[in-house]
Amino acid sequence: MAADRKGGARRRLGRAVAYAAAGVVLLAGCASMPDSGDLRDVESTPRQDTGVRVFAMPPAEGAGPGEIMQGFLEALTSDDPEYDTARKYLTAEAASAWRPERSTTVLANGPSIETDCGPGPREEANSVTCVLAGIRVATVDAQQAYQPADGFYRKKLHLTKNPKSGQWRIDGLPDGVVMGKSDFQRNYTSVDKFYFASNTAVGTAGQPVAVADPVFVRSKVDPMTQMVRSLLNGPTAWLGPVVRSSFPTGTALRKGASGLAPDDQNRLTVPLNLEGSQVAASKCTEMATQVLLTLRNLAPTLEGVALEGTGGDRLCELTEERAESVAWHGSSKRPEYLYFLDGKHQAVRMPTGSTGTGAVPVPGPLGEGEKALRSVAVSRDEHTAAGVGDEGRSLYVASLASGGSLGAPLLTSAGPTPADRLTTPSWDARGDLWVADRDPHRPRLFVLEQGVGDGEPEQVAVPDLSGRIKDVRVAADGARIALVVEKDGEQSLLLGRIQRDDGTGQGISVDGLRPAAPDLEQVSAVSWAGDSRLLVVGQEHGGVQQMRYVQVDGSTLDGPAPGALPGVEAVAASEDERVPLVAYSEDGIVRLPSGAQWQKVDKDGTAPVYPG
CATH class of the missing domain: 2.120.10.30 (TolB, C-terminal domain)
Structure with a gap:
């Protein structure tokens, strides 16, 4: 967003600390912002190095409505896995009900706070409504599927002041997150997950044909685990009618599984909630092929995949060379x-x-x-x-x-x-x-x-x-x-x-x-x-x-x-x-x-x- 836009204010990082060893940047959530005045822009963060993780700061004591809005929008662009810091800008009830995973709205230049966040004609002094606005570029839905979009974005957020603590918090907001295009490009990456074309086989061996299904995942928030979960959840709605998955319905990662990463032999083990008796050998090999093709987007040196069942028993394993004979891949x-x-x-x-x-x-x-x-x-x-x-x-x-x-x-x-x-x-x-x-x-x-x-x-x-x-x-x-x-x-x-x-x-x-x-x-x-x-x-x-x-x-x-x-x-x-x-x-x-x-x-x- 242009720094010289009339009435705009370039983001001020009140406190930003870079930890070189850990690759962490802390974004101050309380950037200076008046509680009244003309339209204000929440400018997108400049692109960061891929090795840097960005975390927001919680709300400062006594922050006004404008600062709370600014800090909340900053927190949406951080690498906080569960948006815990963003939830600190909400009341307890709103934090419990808010579902950030349902959608991501991408705006051309980041959201603008359209009003001065002052009380409306029927609102008390401890209750205000702010309006976020911008020009839509795209949306990413709950299946992580990207879709270009256009037109205006306008959403109301309501804030209240706690009579006991005197702190302002957001108590009414839509599900999902919103951010500018450059923040989206910093936070998300496009990855192909793979399924098989329905009722299609090629060659004398009757190989299934691999079909790519691109989705967007948060690039610094355990992306491998995200992608395996997305793969197991099935294809996106657009591609679903023409592909199939070899994973049985209901297949998921074992409870508590996270941080999936290849070992020092460039092989990955994926723990699933399946019993060995539920999976035929040929289907298991196809399942492992889907995982291998998908994760090689994120780890090009990945050489093999092993699938584990509920008791830690090995269901099957697959090398990169073997995968080429299992499925036809363009x-x-x-x-x-x-x-x-x-x-x-x-x-x-x-x-x-x-x-x-x-x-x-x-x-x-x-x-x-x-x-x-x-x-x-x-x-x-x-x-x-x-x-x-x-x-x-x-x-x-x-x-x-x-x-x-x-x-x-x-x-x-x-x-x-x-x-x-x-x-x-x-x-x-x-x-x-x-x-x-x-x-x-x-x-x-x-x-x-x-x-x-x-x-x-x-x-x-x-x-x-x-x-x-x-x-x-x-x-x-x-x-x-x-x-x-x-x-x-x-x-x-x-x-x-x-x-x-x-x-x-x-x-x-x-x-x-x-x-x-x-x-x-x-x-x-x-x-x-x-x-x-x-x-x-x-x-x-x-x-x-x-x-x-x-x-x-x-x-x-x-x-x-x-x-x-x-x-x-x-x-x-x-x-x-x-x-x-x-x-x-x-x-x-x-x-x-x-x-x-x-x-x-x-x-x-x-x-x-x-x-x-």
């Missing part, structure tokens, strides 16, 4: 090749790890034939490719093996121009192929199961869609899909969950559409770039084109964006984040290796893609 699958179209509009490829610029035709009719293509997509196993030819009218599917003919198109579009015809196709790990027809007279989304469909492509219902699909990128897990949708001249990025036919004959649909980049109004290109991360090219209102990462829940990611690149028309990233970014720009095909600048690959190339 970000652990390193693509072998990068693919794009050469100057003759035929499919070519080059090894992912190559530092050179030489590409060779892909085996089979899409690389060795005569058909000119506008786009290409390669299956996750890199055995099959789909190409859109005939100026965007026709979709072809062919094996990536030498020889063979292209055959008849599996789908055609009657759109009036190439931009109104078929999008670039996209594959999921099941081997299903997704493509949209942009025909303005009959826009549709299709899926071809196993890349060929059952005689003809299946049309996919998108009941919440308002606009026309301009681009499609399905997640590797086949449970989520990113759509670029055009409406009223703007192109926005939406994320939907894929509901598959459960035997009721309802077919496949994309439901629960929600914005993934709400501040971008002209999204021109998108690619999956991690378990729950997307690489997006677009621009804000009145802004210039930019390339940046976004989370599927619409939250903003910390860290640098890719270097600026003019005239980007297409991007290619991989769920394996170690793979270089690739783009098609005014310089042709370019790539961005880690720690380097953009490098030219092929000045005549177009339409770059990694498998998927």
